[in-house]
Each structure stands twice: as structure tokens, then as C-alpha cells.
Amino acid sequence: MTGEWLTITIGIILVNNFVLAQFLGICPFLGVSRKLGPAIGMSGAVIFVMTLASIISSLIYTHILNVGLSIPIFGHIFKGNLVFLQTLVFIAVIASLVQIVELALQKLSPPLYSALGVFLPLITTNCAVMGCVLLNATKNRSLIHSTVFGFCASLGFSLALILFASLREKLDLAKVPKSMEGTAIALITAGILAMGFMGFSGLTK
Amino acid sequence: MFELVVLSVGLVVCMGILLGLGIGITARVFEVKQDPRIELVLDALPGANCGGCGLAGCADLAKAIVAGKQTAAKCPVCTSDGASKISEILGTKTGQNVVKNVAIVLCCGDNVNAKSVVGYNGIKDCKSAILVSSGAKGCKYGCLGFGTCAEACPFDAIEITDDGLAVVHSELCVSCGKCINACPKNLIKLVPETVKVHVFCSSPEKAPVKMKVCKVSCIGCRKCVKNAEKNQMLMKGFLAQVNYDDPPPPELVEASGCPTKCLRRTDDH
Numbered sequence: 001m002t003g004e005w006l007t008i009t010i011g012i013i014l015v016n017n018f019v020l021a022q023f024l025g026i027c028p029f030l031g032v033s034r035k036l037g038p039a040i041g042m043s044g045a046v047i048f049v050m051t052l053a054s055i056i057s058s059l060i061y062t063h064i065l066n067v068g069l070s071i072p073i074f075g076h077i078f079k080g081n082l083v084f085l086q087t088l089v090f091i092a093v094i095a096s097l098v099q100i101v102e103l104a105l106q107k108l109s110p111p112l113y114s115a116l117g118v119f120l121p122l123i124t125t126n127c128a129v130m131g132c133v134l135l136n137a138t139k140n141r142s143l144i145h146s147t148v149f150g151f152c153a154s155l156g157f158s159l160a161l162i163l164f165a166s167l168r169e170k171l172d173l174a175k176v177p178k179s180m181e182g183t184a185i186a187l188i189t190a191g192i193l194a195m196g197f198m199g200f201s202g203l204t205k
Numbered sequence: 206m207f208e209l210v211v212l213s214v215g216l217v218v219c220m221g222i223l224l225g226l227g228i229g230i231t232a233r234v235f236e237v238k239q240d241p242r243i244e245l246v247l248d249a250l251p252g253a254n255c256g257g258c259g260l261a262g263c264a265d266l267a268k269a270i271v272a273g274k275q276t277a278a279k280c281p282v283c284t285s286d287g288a289s290k291i292s293e294i295l296g297t298k299t300g301q302n303v304v305k306n307v308a309i310v311l312c313c314g315d316n317v318n319a320k321s322v323v324g325y326n327g328i329k330d331c332k333s334a335i336l337v338s339s340g341a342k343g344c345k346y347g348c349l350g351f352g353t354c355a356e357a358c359p360f361d362a363i364e365i366t367d368d369g370l371a372v373v374h375s376e377l378c379v380s381c382g383k384c385i386n387a388c389p390k391n392l393i394k395l396v397p398e399t400v401k402v403h404v405f406c407s408s409p410e411k412a413p414v415k416m417k418v419c420k421v422s423c424i425g426c427r428k429c430v431k432n433a434e435k436n437q438m439l440m441k442g443f444l445a446q447v448n449y450d451d452p453p454p455p456e457l458v459e460a461s462g463c464p465t466k467c468l469r470r471t472d473d474h
């Protein structure tokens with residue numbers, strides 16, 4: 001049993017890393033990785049949003065959307081389920097969670113709030129979060145499974161983001177050819193990092 | 206079908222209410238006390254969000270003013286009334302009165318006086334029109350009259366006359382400077398509103414060249430320079446210009462008798 005959970009955990013953090021293997025959430029990965037401090041803050045926010053979004057959307061999916069309904073409404077009887085509403089419902093859940101994080105951060109850590117800037121509300125459209133909850137829904141995972149999946153996926157996102165931010169801080173000191181400065185070398189670094197993560201592919205089946 | 210719609214809408218509405226409640230409660234719990242002066246300063250600012258100050262909008266400027274990083278004078282739109290109101294809120298003095306600037310199009314060559322030398326049937330936009338040999342007008346420094354500046358103006362202060370000339374209505378202009386960047390010929394300048402007389406020509410060419418293409422160009426005869434006080438009018442190459450630091454009186458128009466009538470009052474323009 002423990003082995004099974006370990007496989008899931010390592011699988012999603014290292015082998016199928018959301019950013020470096022599945023290429024989800026590239027926008028904040030490139031946007032907030034210039035300095036380590038904001039990158040850690042962003043990671044914290046994403047971990048919070050992604051884990052909570054997984055829990056809430058899993059509950060909504062299994063108990064409201066993916067239930068065979070048979071409800072009489074105004075004389076008609078509705079039969080079927082509401083799975084087709086999943087995208088709409090999930091995005092609403094994610095957006096409200098981001099709002100809550102934003103309000104809390106504004107109060108608890110104003111410097112971090114201004115350092116994250118526009119990337120904080122942009123977690124709403126971070127495809128890693130949306131991808132995570134949609135994967136949970138399509139794979140029909142249980143509540144605990146989706147929670148672990150969401151938490152580990154966000155840990156993997158944070159790992160990639162923090163590694164990349166540290167690399168970029170080092171890159172600022174390095175002598176980079178003029179034509180490669182800035183985003184160009186950052187994208188090449190991201191590519192090499194992704195290739196490095198391919199090395200983990202033998203860890204799980 | 207009907208019950209499906211009712212059920213979907215009902216579910217989404219219920220979710221919206223619940224999530225909204227969640228956010229509302231969080232907003233209460235994590236309420237951030239803002240400096241109340243920011244709101245007051247924001248009210249005193251024009252609220253056009255034109256970006257003339259270089260910041261992202263009036264709210265940003267209000268924050269910067271309260272933080273002491275900027276002054277109300279940074280806002281080109283703000284009247285002296287507004288500025289003194291802001292300084293009242295902050296408990297500081299404005300210093301000097303803010304002189305309002307207005308934009309002005311320094312060209313009076315409309316389609317009657319400055320003829321086009323070739324036909325132009327392209328897009329009615331100055332920036333497109335200059336792509337081929339700087340536009341169809343004979344004068345390469347003349348207003349094309351397609352109204353790119355008028356479109357850029359957020360306050361509808363620029364009118365294109367029937368004869369195809371852009372004219373700024375100074376009472377509507379708030380000197381945000383958007384038109385200055387819009388004009389591909391660089392004919393628009395910000396000048397103090399108190400100056401009522403201008404040389405409506407921007408061409409640096411020699412007089413014979415200008416005369417061929419425009420009846421109302423400045424031919425550099427220096428009549429206005431001679432009739433004005435020292436330094437009130439300046440010659441820049443073949444072009445007379447008003448010295449906006451030491452402007453001549455409006456009577457100079459009659460006194461000098463500009464032969465091409467390109468020295469005009471703003472009101473007669």
C-alpha cells in the first residue's frame with residue numbers, strides 16, 4: 001500500500017512533472033522565475049490553490065456532477081448527469097480560491113503581494129491547476145487520491161519553478177552572449193532542465 | 206431540454222452564491238486598511254485614466270501622490286482647482302499655479318491652400334498615408350487631415366475641418382499628449398494655453414520650395430520677428446517660431462501683417 005502511494009508521489013513530482021514533462025503552467029514558470037524569493041511565494045500560492053482546488057472539485061465532481069440524477073422539475077423528469085458543466089464549475093472554484101489567496105496575501109505579506117504582481121491573479125488561468133482538476137475528473141479518482149495527486153502535482157510545479165529560479169539567478173552573473181541574453185537563454189535552460197527530468201522516466205512503470 | 210437548462214443554471218447560480226460568500230467572508234477577515242486619503246485624491250484627479258502621467262492610471266497616480274513620490278503637477282490633465290484640492294487633502298502647498306497646456310497642430314495648410322500633388326486612394330489614416338513618399342500632399346511637413354490624431358484623442362478635442370485640416374479645440378484639450386505620438390508628421394506640440402498666437406507652419410524648407418506647394422506657409426520673411434520685442438519670435442532656419450517662454454502679444458498678428466497669414470491667433474484658426 002505504501003509502495004503504491006510512493007509510486008504516485010514520485011511519479012507526479014519527478015517523472016511526469018507538470019511543468020517539465022507535461023508542459024503545463026509554463027506562463028508562471030517563465031514569468032515569476034527571475035528571482036528566488038517571489039518564486040518561492042508563487043510556489044506556496046500554487047500549492048495552496050492546487051491542493052484545495054483538487055479537494056473541492058473532486059467533491060463536486062463525485063457528489064454533484066458525476067451522479068446519475070433523476071429529478072422531477074416542473075412536471076418533466078430530468079435523467080442523466082451534469083458532467084458537461086465541469087469546465088465551468090472548476091474554473092469558478094479555482095478563480096474563487098485565487099481570490100481568497102490574493103486577499104489573504106495582501107493582508108499577510110504585502111511585499112510578496114506586490115512582487116507576484118499580475119501573476120497572482122493569473123494562477124486562475126494557470127493551466128497546471130485546471131489540468132490537475134480535469135485529470136482527476138476524467139480518471140475518476142477518489143477524494144484522497146485526487147488530493148494527493150493535486151498536492152504532489154503542485155509540489156512538482158514548485159520544484160521546477162524553484163530550480164529554474166535558482167538557475168536564472170546564477171545566469172544573471174554568467175557571461176551570456178549578447179544574442180542569447182534574457183528570455184533566449186532562459187528558454188534554453190528550461191529545455192535542458194526538461195531533458196534532465198527525462199532521466200527520471202525509468203523510476204516508475 | 207428545458208429541465209436540463211433549469212438544472213444547469215440552478216447549479217451554477219448556487220455555486221456562484223456559495224463561492225461569493227466564501228470570498229466575501231475572506232475579504233472581511235483579511236481586510237486591509239487603506240490610507241483614506243488615496244480615495245480622496247483619486248476623486249480630485251480627473252479620472253480619465255489617460256496615462257498622461259506615465260503611470261498605469263489615476264488610481265496608481267493617487268497612490269504615488271499620497272506616498273509622496275509624485276505631485277499633482279505630474280498629471281497634465283489636472284486643473285489648478287484639482288491640484289489645489291489635492292494639496293489641501295495632503296496638507297501641502299501647490300507652490301506655483303499650474304499653467305494649463307494645450308495641444309496645437311502647427312500647420313494651416315488645408316486641402317484648399319496646400320494641394321495634394323498625387324491622388325491617394327488608400328486607407329484613410331495618416332500613418333498609412335505616409336508610407337508612400339510621405340503622403341500625397343506637396344508639402345512633406347503638412348497635415349494630411351485623415352484624423353489619426355482625432356482618433357487617438359480620448360477627449361474628442363480634435364476636429365478635422367471640411368477642408369481636411371486637424372484643429373485642436375483648446376477648451377476640450379487636457380494636454381494628455383496622446384495626439385503628439387499619433388501624428389506621423391510630428392506637427393502637434395503642447396504649448397501654454399495663455400499663448401494665443403502661433404506660426405502655423407512646421408516646414409523647414411526654403412521659401413521657394415514651400416511657396417510652390419502651400420499658399421499659407423511661413424516663408425521666413427522675418428516681418429513678425431522685426432515687429433515683436435526681442436526674443437519673442439525666434440528664427441529656426443527658414444521658419445519663424447513663437448518663443449513659448451517669452452510669448453508675443455496677440456496684436457502681433459495685425460502689427461506684423463504676415464504675408465502668407467500663417468501667423469494667426471488660435472481663435473481665428
